[in-house]
Amino acid sequence: MSQTFNLPDVGEGLTEAEIVSWHVAKGDSVEVNDVICEIETAKSLVELPVPFAGTVEELVAGEGETIEVGQPLIRISAEGAAADEPQRPTEPQAQAPDNGAAGAEAPSTGASEAEQKTTDDVSEEQNQALVGSGPKADAPKARPRTRPAELDLVDISDLDVPAGSQRSPVPGRTPSGPAGGAAADVVRSATPPVRALAKRFGLDVAELVGTGPAGRVTRQDVEAQAQQGAAAGSETVDTTLSAGPREEQVRVRGVRKATALNVSASASEVPHVSVFKEVDVTRTMELRSALRSDASYQQLNVSPMLFAAQAIIWAAKRNRQVNATWHGSHYTLCNYVNLGIAAATPRGLVVPVIHDAHAYTLQGLAAAITALTADAREGKTTPAQMQGGTISITNIGSLGLDFGTPILPPGQATIVVLGAVRTKPWIVDGNIVPRQVMTIGGSFDHRLIDGDLAGAFISDVATIMEQPGLLIS
Numbered sequence: 001m002s003q004t005f006n007l008p009d010v011g012e013g014l015t016e017a018e019i020v021s022w023h024v025a026k027g028d029s030v031e032v033n034d035v036i037c038e039i040e041t042a043k044s045l046v047e048l049p050v051p052f053a054g055t056v057e058e059l060v061a062g063e064g065e066t067i068e069v070g071q072p073l074i075r076i077s078a079e080g081a082a083a084d085e086p087q088r089p090t091e092p093q094a095q096a097p098d099n100g101a102a103g104a105e106a107p108s109t110g111a112s113e114a115e116q117k118t119t120d121d122v123s124e125e126q127n128q129a130l131v132g133s134g135p136k137a138d139a140p141k142a143r144p145r146t147r148p149a150e151l152d153l154v155d156i157s158d159l160d161v162p163a164g165s166q167r168s169p170v171p172g173r174t175p176s177g178p179a180g181g182a183a184a185d186v187v188r189s190a191t192p193p194v195r196a197l198a199k200r201f202g203l204d205v206a207e208l209v210g211t212g213p214a215g216r217v218t219r220q221d222v223e224a225q226a227q228q229g230a231a232a233g234s235e236t237v238d239t240t241l242s243a244g245p246r247e248e249q250v251r252v253r254g255v256r257k258a259t260a261l262n263v264s265a266s267a268s269e270v271p272h273v274s275v276f277k278e279v280d281v282t283r284t285m286e287l288r289s290a291l292r293s294d295a296s297y298q299q300l301n302v303s304p305m306l307f308a309a310q311a312i313i314w315a316a317k318r319n320r321q322v323n324a325t326w327h328g329s330h331y332t333l334c335n336y337v338n339l340g341i342a343a344a345t346p347r348g349l350v351v352p353v354i355h356d357a358h359a360y361t362l363q364g365l366a367a368a369i370t371a372l373t374a375d376a377r378e379g380k381t382t383p384a385q386m387q388g389g390t391i392s393i394t395n396i397g398s399l400g401l402d403f404g405t406p407i408l409p410p411g412q413a414t415i416v417v418l419g420a421v422r423t424k425p426w427i428v429d430g431n432i433v434p435r436q437v438m439t440i441g442g443s444f445d446h447r448l449i450d451g452d453l454a455g456a457f458i459s460d461v462a463t464i465m466e467q468p469g470l471l472i473s
Contacts, residue, residue: 001077001078002057002075002076002077003052003054003075003077003078004060004072004073004074004075004076004077005036005050005051005052005072005073005074006069006070006072006073007061007067007068007069007070007071007072007073008048008069009057009069010046010048010383012039014041014069015038015068015069016066016067016068016069017039017041017046017066017067017069018039018040018064018065018066018253018254019037019038019039019061019062019063019064019065019066019067019073020037020038020039020040020045021037021038022036022037022059022063023035023036023037023059023088024036024037024056024059024074025056025059025124026056026057026059027055027056027287028055028056029053029055029056030050030053030054030055030056030076031053032049032050032051032052032053033049034049034050035047035048035049035050035097035297036048036049036050036056036074037073037074040253040254041383043108044379044381044382044383045379048073049362050074050076052076052078053076053078054076054077054078054228055076055077056074056075056076056077057075057076057077058074059074060072060073060074060075061073061074061147066253072242074348082179083256084236089291090395099238100323104415110400122134124213125266162273171428179264187207188205188206188207188210188215188216189210189212189215189217190205190210190216190217191216191334193219194217194218194219196221197219197222197223198217198222200228201222201225201226203225203226203229205217205222205223208221208222208225209221210248231350240254254348254349255345255347255348255349255350256345256348257404258307259348259349262409262410263407266407266408266409266410267407270408270445270446270447271328271405271445271446271447272405272408272443272444272445272446273443273444273446273451273454274405274442274443274444274454275441275442275444275451275454275455275458276403276440276441276458277439277440277441277459277462278437278438278439279437279438279439279440279462279465280426280435280436280437280466281421281436281437281438281465281466282435282436283466283468283469284304284307284465284466284468285304285421285436287307288302288303288304288306288307289469296363297363297366298366300363300366300368300370301366301369301373302366303369303395304395304397304421304438304465305341305369305393305395305418306362306365306366306369307464307465307468308338308393308395308416308440308461308465309341309354309357309365309369309393310362310365310460310464310471311460311461311463311464311465311468311471312337312339312391312393312416312461313337313339313357314413314460314464314471315457315460315461315464316337316358316391316457317358317459318456318457318460319412319453319456319460320333320335321333321448321453322391322413322414322444322448322449322451322453322454322457323337323391323413323414324413324448325390325413326413326445326447326448331448334390336356336390337356337357337358337390337391338353338354338355338356338357338388338390338391339353339354339357339389339390339391339392339393339413340352340353340375340389340391340392340393340409340412341353341354341369341372341376341392341393342392342393342394342395342406342415343372343373343376343377343381344399345376345377345379345381346363346377346379347379350376350381350386351386351389351392351409352372352375352381352385352386353385353386353387353388353389354368354369354372354389362471372385375423386446389409389411389412390412391413391415391416392408392409392412392414392415392416393415393416393417393418394406394415394416394417394418395417395418396417396418396419396420397418397419397420397421397438398420400420401419401420402419402420402422402438402439403417403419403439403441403459404417404441405417405441405443406442406443407443408443408444408445412445413444413445413448413449414442414443414444414445414449414457415442415443416440416441416442416458416461417440417441417442417443418438418439418440419438419439419440419441420438421436421437421438422436422437422438423435423436423437424436424437438465439460440458440462440465441458442454442457442458
């Protein structure tokens with residue numbers, strides 16, 4: 001008899017998944033725990049093992065197809081007595097809170113729970129833990145980028161044409177001059193930006209009729225000529241930014257789909273308020289340099305985020321309401337800190353969580369952030385690692401940005417944003433001296449946190465970043 005294996009809930013309360021690739025084909029023989037396919041959920045890639053042995057009769061779902069939990073995935077001609085036992089459909093779990101966020105940068109490793117879910121679908125004889133499942137890192141797929149020569153950065157000096165020089169007419173268009181339609185022998189007046197625009201469109205300002213003062217060629221003149229050339233079928237005007245079709249339809253899926261749902265809900269349901277403060281972090285950067293030379297920190301990522309994480313934990317103890325959750329008729333104050341770290345990955349934004357971050361030493365926190373970030377970038381973050389955050393941090397400084405207004409992760413009241421560290425003139429003891437400065441800010445749930453509390457919290461974070469020695473007891 002044949003036996004049907006339905007899509008299980010792999011331990012994260014998902015409702016659907018996409019079939020990324022099949023590892024078996026019709027007619028193949030499979031054993032218990034053989035990986036039959038790779039699926040993509042809203043959070044991770046998962047290799048799915050089969051709970052029974054036999055011969056593949058049918059791949060019910062095709063690659064690229066999205067199916068719901070409990071729907072048929074594959075049919076197998078089962079071996080042994082277990083084939084007489086039909087499989088029960090897997091019931092989806094209740095959706096767990098998602099701790100994703102919008103902001104841009106992950107440590108514990110959790111075993112995949114696919115085995116716990118799929119064993120409910122097989123006979124007692126085959127009821128054994130499945131192995132080999134769990135998130136799998138995406139192989140980077142760098143799409144080659146091409147750009148037309150017209151989009152290259154313009155060397156302005158190349159645009160200055162000596163008087164009396166001749167330019168070749170643009171193919172597909174009759175050159176026009178100031179009189180009689182002949183090409184001009186002199187350079188028509190135009191500003192460097194207008195000359196650059198003309199070159200991008202494949203036009204020669206020396207051949208354009210200017211409508212500006214004293215015959216100056218304007219941006220409007222260039223754009224009008226470019227439109228005429230396009231309408232006439234001129235091949236000199238490139239109307240796309242890259243090779244390929246003018247428009248492309250991209251299906252929203254995986255992490256991008258989950259992020260879109262989360263940030264839309266957060267932005268529409270939670271009234272956000274943001275505050276910022278510029279901070280002298282010279283002493284923190286000096287401490288960072290000292291720790292980097294210490295043997296015990298050699299393999300760890302010692303970054304401004306490490307010290308900011310400790311500062312957030314310290315400031316949350318002084319301003320407890322920033323570490324709370326809103327429930328409508330009441331809110332919950334958390335006497336612990338589960339710190340979310342926003343991480344940009346090849347598959348999109350994820351926010352893994354360091355649970356009980358308040359209990360870590362500085363070195364332990366550095367190790368946790370290092371492992372968490374590495375897992376996130378390699379696509380190995382498990383769904384369990386992204387649950388239960390109480391407060392988050394995002395480092396847009398790694399992108400060279402100074403400040404931004406991140407959207408709160410669902411269920412959280414605070415997310416801190418770190419800007420880039422830059423050397424700036426700063427007043428110290430009445431003197432202007434160069435110091436290392438960064439902007440620290442954050443977004444807050446205004447239902448819980450008023451402006452004065454938000455300001456007090458960010459000021460406390462700033463105090464530690466200015467004087468990290470205050471954390472030494």
